Amino acid sequence: MIHIVKFSSIASRALDNHTVVLCIQVMASHKVLEFGDDGYHLPAKARASRSVRKRRIYEKKVSGDEKMCAIELLATVAGSLLLEGESSGVSVQNTVKKETPAEENTVKLSEDVDVRCGFSSVITDPCKKVENVVKGDDSDSCEVENLSQELKLGVNGGDARPDVVVSIGSNISTEVGACGIDDGLHGSRDDVNLFSRDNDDDDENFTGYIRPRVTRTVPRIGDRRIRKILASKHWKGGSKNNADAKPWYCSKRSYYLHQHQRNYPIKKRRYFDSISDSNSDDYRLKAKTYKVRLRIKSFRVPELFVEIPETATVGSLKRMVMEAVTTILGDGLRVGLMVQGxxxxxxxxxLLQTGISEENTHLDSLGFSLEPCLETTSQPLLSSYLSEHACDDLTLCQDSMLNSNHDTAPSQADDSRALVPIGLLEPQSPNRKFKRTEQQQHAAHRRIRRPFSVTEVEALVQAVENLGTGRWRDVKVRAFEDAEHRTYVDLKDKWKTLVHTARISPQQRRGEPVPQVLLDRVLKAHAYWSQHQMYQLQSEPPRFQQAEALI
DNA sequence: TTTAGGG
DNA sequence: CCCTAAA
Structure with a gap:
């Protein structure tokens, strides 16, 4: 059962040499949710209200270059997911001391990470429009000195797979490790660090990152190379491609694992051996009872693009990031397991069959991933907390999440438990709870269904007869001005269905029957305006009533 | 913001 | 109803 899940930190970086590092601490399934050094709490309103959403501004697509020019925000949540095995009763704590906003275009991230058990992971992002959420919060326009450009924060699509992961922030080095069940016999339990990026200067334009337990200055980033990283085409991708979406880092991870295998402390390989019972009646028997504890050392939130005015305060920025993260978590996550790629x-x-518990050998290529929850069998990991405390606030988030996820292959939704029998996951109860709320959430977002009454249909038909089928705005104003809940889009949609209804046999129709006479008018008007669209485009649209006579 | 269509 | 590309 996962008791504690924390995002231990989040770091973001601006392109203009200004770096902002934010830290977030999230304790899922508990109530703590800290944010940065402000002790931020889960926003009471992580979702833009309907009204806000309604008047949300649709922006022009940002050109690639514009995007690039915009502050490249590297939002990396290098957090630690702490697992607390209930059975073992081992309580893990992760402490991350936050950052120090630097005054000189650099930021130091100092932290003290002490994670005993966890597994590194990456959240393959699910959410594709955090902007919406974020936008709802543009009210805070205070002053910010360090951000000179507009921060663009975006969340990649479902199957985002950046070439590279640039992380500044703690826990960047992903660590995967395993240790025997904690029996206290092994006082020393070094972390197995398979990912030391130290010598990894790469081919991938890593510009810098901070490792745990290290205080370091993030290099200034003025280099456009970053763009490549952030604006990587690989980040985009329709949710429909989610079917085969794998956590993008998988291959990367393997790569790094191999690259750094040498860093793997040999002594660790003996770890399990030492666990064998001293009495060792039957080694093999004992072997089968081995227990493996996996570590989630950190995970990253792929990408967050947030839009925030330069006059915003750091605090509001943090809040936005918070919301973005919340959004990602809001939809729940499930765990994916990878063994040797x-x-x-x-x-x-x-685990034995999978080759995980036998020798440590396989651990080298063990990987976890946090993926968007899918289908009904999904395993929301972090959502339990959210569902309990923030459901109402995450509607919008959920919406976007859902939209970007429901196309994903359901087949993926079942592997989450493969490696969790350690009792680290305890999905059942929290899960169901989440499920309900999720649906409720969805229902909450979607406007309530309001079937058109015959009267309304009449009014609509009347209006269309006169105005044609391409002026829904006018139809709205003219015939539904007072019907606040009927948008011109609604009217347009209704007309669409009316035409369809009129064409099908009465037996196939559903709902309150629309008088045939009206349907006839619908057909007639539709036919008419189909023939006379030209008039609409031109200056003198003939009156339907009149023109009708001509037909 | 509206329009036009697909989902 | 929703979501959006386009206009």
Whole structure:
């Protein structure tokens, strides 16, 4: 059962040499939710209100270059997901001391990470429009000195897979490790660090990052190379491609794992061996009872693009990031497991069968991922907390999440438990709870269904007869001005369905029957305006009533 | 913001 | 109803 999940930190970086590092601490399934050094709490309103949303501004697509020019915000939540095995009773704590906004275009991130157990992971982002959420919060326009450009924060699509992950922030080095069940016999339990990026200057334009337990100055970033990283085409991708979406980092991870295998402390390989019972009646028997504890050392939130005026305060920025993160978490996450680059989907397999507990050897290529929750079998990981405390506030978030996720292959939704039998996951109860709320959430977002009454249909038909089928705004003003809940889009949609209804047999129609006479008028008007669209485009649209006679 | 269509 | 590309 996962008791504690924390985002231990989040770092963002601006392109203009200004760096802002934010830290977030999230304690899922508990109530703590700190944000940065302000002790930020889960926003009471992480979702833009309907009204806000309504008048949200649609922006022109930002050109690639514009995007680039905009502050490249590297939002990296290098957090630690702490697992607390209930059975073992091991309580893990992760402490991250936050950052120090620098005055000189640099920021120091100092932290003290002490994570005992966890697994590194990456959230393959689900959300594709955090902007919406964020926008709802543009009210705070205070002063900010360090941000000179507009921060563009965006969340990549479902199957985002950046070439590179640039992380500044803590826990960048992902660590995957395993240790025997904590029996206290092994006082020393070094972290298995498979990812030391130290010598990894790469080919990938890593510009800098901070490792745990290190205080370091983030290099200034003025280099456009970053763009490549952030604006990587790989980040985009329709949700429909989610079917085969794998956590983008998988391959990368493997890569790094191999690259850094040498860093793997040999002594660790003996870790399990030492666990064997001293009495060791039967080694093999004991072996089967081995327990593996996996570590989620950190995980990143892929990308967050936030739009914030330069006059905003750091505090508001943090809030935005918070909301973005919340959004991502809001939809729930599930765990994906990868062993040696292969996704393990068969939940029934034992770890032994998967080759995880036998020797440590396989751990080298063990990888976890946090993925968007899908389908009904999904395993919301962090959502339990959210569902309990922030459901109402995450509607919009959920919306976007859902929209970007429901196209995903359901087949992925079943591998989450493969490696969690350690009792780290305890999905059942929290899950169901989440489920309900999720649906409720969805329902909450979607406007309530309001079937058109015959009277309304009449009014609509009348208006269309006169105005034609291309002036919904006018139809609205003219016939539904007072019907606040009927937008011109609604009217347009209704007309669409009316035409359809009129064309199908009465038996196939549903809902309150529309008088045939009206349907006839619908058809007639539709036919008419189809023939006379030209008039609409031109100056003198003939009156339907009159023109009708001509037909 | 509206329009026009697909989902 | 929703979501959006386009206009």
């Amino acid at each position: 292969k996704k393990v989907r068969d939940d029934s397999k034992t």
